[in-house]
Amino acid sequence: MCGIVGYHGDGEAAEKIYRGLKKLEYRGYDSAGIATAGNPTIKVSKGVGTVEEASETGLDGSSGIGHTRWATHGGVTQDNAHPHVSHGEKVAVVHNGIIENYRDLKEDTLSHVEFKSDTDTEVIPHLLEKHLSEEDTIREAVTETVDMLEGSYAVSAVLDTGEMVAFRKGSPLVLGVGEDELFVASDVTPFLEHTDTAVFLQDGDFLVIDDGYKVYRDGEKVNRPEKKIDWDAEQASKEGHDHFMEKEIKEQPKTVKKAAYQDKTDMQEAKKMIENAEDVYLTGCGTASFAASLGAKYLREQGIQAKAEQSHELEYRSQEVTEDDLVIAVSQSGETADLLSMLEEVQADVMAVVNVVGSTLARNSDHRLYVNAGPEIGVASTKAFTAQIAVLRLLSKVFEKSLEDARKEILETAERINETIEKNRETIEDMSRYMEDREHVYFIGRNKGYEMAREANLKLKELSYIHAEAFPGGEFKHGTLALVEEGTPVVSFLKDRGFEHAYSNMKEAHSRGADIISVGKKSVEESRFHIDIPDDPNSEILEIVPFQMLAYKTSVRKGHNPDKPRNLAKSVTVK
Numbered sequence: 001m002c003g004i005v006g007y008h009g010d011g012e013a014a015e016k017i018y019r020g021l022k023k024l025e026y027r028g029y030d031s032a033g034i035a036t037a038g039n040p041t042i043k044v045s046k047g048v049g050t051v052e053e054a055s056e057t058g059l060d061g062s063s064g065i066g067h068t069r070w071a072t073h074g075g076v077t078q079d080n081a082h083p084h085v086s087h088g089e090k091v092a093v094v095h096n097g098i099i100e101n102y103r104d105l106k107e108d109t110l111s112h113v114e115f116k117s118d119t120d121t122e123v124i125p126h127l128l129e130k131h132l133s134e135e136d137t138i139r140e141a142v143t144e145t146v147d148m149l150e151g152s153y154a155v156s157a158v159l160d161t162g163e164m165v166a167f168r169k170g171s172p173l174v175l176g177v178g179e180d181e182l183f184v185a186s187d188v189t190p191f192l193e194h195t196d197t198a199v200f201l202q203d204g205d206f207l208v209i210d211d212g213y214k215v216y217r218d219g220e221k222v223n224r225p226e227k228k229i230d231w232d233a234e235q236a237s238k239e240g241h242d243h244f245m246e247k248e249i250k251e252q253p254k255t256v257k258k259a260a261y262q263d264k265t266d267m268q269e270a271k272k273m274i275e276n277a278e279d280v281y282l283t284g285c286g287t288a289s290f291a292a293s294l295g296a297k298y299l300r301e302q303g304i305q306a307k308a309e310q311s312h313e314l315e316y317r318s319q320e321v322t323e324d325d326l327v328i329a330v331s332q333s334g335e336t337a338d339l340l341s342m343l344e345e346v347q348a349d350v351m352a353v354v355n356v357v358g359s360t361l362a363r364n365s366d367h368r369l370y371v372n373a374g375p376e377i378g379v380a381s382t383k384a385f386t387a388q389i390a391v392l393r394l395l396s397k398v399f400e401k402s403l404e405d406a407r408k409e410i411l412e413t414a415e416r417i418n419e420t421i422e423k424n425r426e427t428i429e430d431m432s433r434y435m436e437d438r439e440h441v442y443f444i445g446r447n448k449g450y451e452m453a454r455e456a457n458l459k460l461k462e463l464s465y466i467h468a469e470a471f472p473g474g475e476f477k478h479g480t481l482a483l484v485e486e487g488t489p490v491v492s493f494l495k496d497r498g499f500e501h502a503y504s505n506m507k508e509a510h511s512r513g514a515d516i517i518s519v520g521k522k523s524v525e526e527s528r529f530h531i532d533i534p535d536d537p538n539s540e541i542l543e544i545v546p547f548q549m550l551a552y553k554t555s556v557r558k559g560h561n562p563d564k565p566r567n568l569a570k571s572v573t574v575k
């Protein structure tokens with residue numbers, strides 16, 4: 001939620017920040033703004049809507065900050081758009097997260113200040129300005145300010161002198177170190193085109209930038225390593241596709257292969273952790289939770305006690321997860337608040353299955369397997385999901401065969417992704433035309449078909465805004481069947497295992513007039529549409545791809561932007 005970019009260097013700050021914000025738009029697109037400093041005052045441009053609202057014109061200066069917002073506190077208005085400027089116009093601030101005690105701060109410490117917005121964020125520039133006037137150094141002023149803030153935040157601020165500060169707790173913040181320039185950002189994508197060197201700030205760290213940069217913690221200077229990032233700028237661009245989502249769907253033959261190339265030692269360590277654990281909990285949120293749920297099923301097939309639960313619910317049972325257990329945390333961003341907050345409550349060791357290198361989850365876990373999908377910019381998760389499945393499948397298969405043999409199978413599956421797309425191309429086109437004016441769609445599946453139903457359902461509804469629900473096939477007849485009328489679309493995953501029962505559940509819907517969309521190795525006579533899936537031991541990877549395309553095409557057909565579905569943001573850093 002919300003994207004932050006800061007720049008300090010030899011270039012035109014506003015231009016660099018604007019370009020950086022375009023890369024972070026996936027984190028929020030309710031409003032946007034830029035502030036630059038120097039010559040001699042702070043200048044701000046902001047507005048409601050996408051980054052285009054933050055015009056760079058008239059913003060001179062070689063240091064500054066920018067923001068793209070996903071609203072939490074305060075409506076989507078010009079006044080609530082970031083940056084927020086202190087009353088004496090000495091400091092401008094952008095923020096990602098929530099300041100929980102902002103009401104108390106407004107009423108007590110800042111009671112003399114006239115606030116211009118309804119946001120929690122606005123307390124930060126006022127506090128910084130107050131402490132800058134009271135303390136001798138910027139370092140002391142930031143320490144005092146941070147001490148007063150409760151909640152989660154990644155903050156970047158520019159002072160009218162051109163110096164910058166940044167601090168984080170619970171929300172991500174990365175420093176990009178270029179030649180004669182420094183970037184502060186929510187993730188590495190805004191600065192990849194300028195530098196591949198990054199410093200990942202830890203919770204509680206703060207940065208002061210003047211001629212160079214210094215990292216502090218509890219007021220003391222600390223050393224944080226500069227790391228090389230192996231993602232390149234190319235990966236974070238659309239490369240001729242209309243949308244990132246389309247590009248990311250098509251990248252999957254490549255990304256699934258990359259996911260399968262897990263390091264042998266990392267896999268051995270992961271296997272050992274599973275063997276030594278009493279219970280294994282797989283968890284995540286949204287799409288990642290469906291991958292986690294599939295992962296638990298894969299591990300159970302190997303006789304391992306694996307359970308799956310969405311992180312926000314598992315938190316309520318955190319006392320049951322003991323130090324003898326293992327939590328496998330699945331996340332694309334590694335910044336999802338519901339997941340991180342649950343992990344703080346449990347005693348068990350944590351193994352991350354994560355995409356974003358250097359993310360909070362990656363850093364705070366006892367062991368990590370990177371899914372290596374590269375930057376996923378489209379808000380709806382696609383290539384990260386199939387990469388998560390590939391890694392979890394590999395992890396389960398090493399209990400029955402060598403890593404090389406398990407990998408070979410996944411590489412073969414990756415080869416069949418394009419075949420799956422080609423086989424179903426026309427059907428997907430026809431289906432998206434058919435879906436365009438549907439009001440309700442149901443997805444059913446049994447066993448692993450249930451996770452497929454849930455993910456296909458989520459993709460369609462989050463992008464097309466059509467009401468859709470997913471059920472275990474066996475559950476559908478226990479009430480929901482009442483909603484099936486003549487022409488109601490019912491998508492039925494017909495997998496080999498449990499085919500007979502899944503087929504019966506589909507028939508129950510068909511005999512009440514449903515339009516059946518079947519998914520599996522062979523068509524059935526009841527199908528209005530059939531999605532043909534090649535025979536494959538890792539068929540889950542193949543089954544989801546046509547539904548990613550269906551969701552994408554239906555979204556475009558309905559005039560929506562599939563990269564930026566309404567009311568969603570890429571990394572959900574609030575609970």
Ligand code: F6R
Pocket residue numbers: 284285286287288289330331332333334335336339379380381458459462570571572
């Ligand atoms: C849906 C989607 C979300 C995310 C969820 C978890 O397409 O992308 O449901 O899967 O917000 O995000 P991560 O994987 O970053 O923890």
